[in-house]
Amino acid sequence: MRWRRRQLTGLLRDLRARLKEEQLTHRISLSPGPFRQSYNIWLQDWELWAMGVLIDELVI
DSSP, X not given: OHHHHHXXXXXXXXXXXXXXXXXXXXXXXXXXXXXXXXXXXXXXXXXXXXXTTOOSEEOO
């Protein structure tokens, strides 16, 4: 599970880098479920994503 979670985070990093590289003004937003459930079931480490500036908007 940890490997898959890292892959999802890597995908988000790649998306962020591509948006910057292409100079696009799109925003990445996320509306996750409760942290533990999102982390364990859907592999969304949204706390790391928010702190690592990988997402622009977090709606909780």
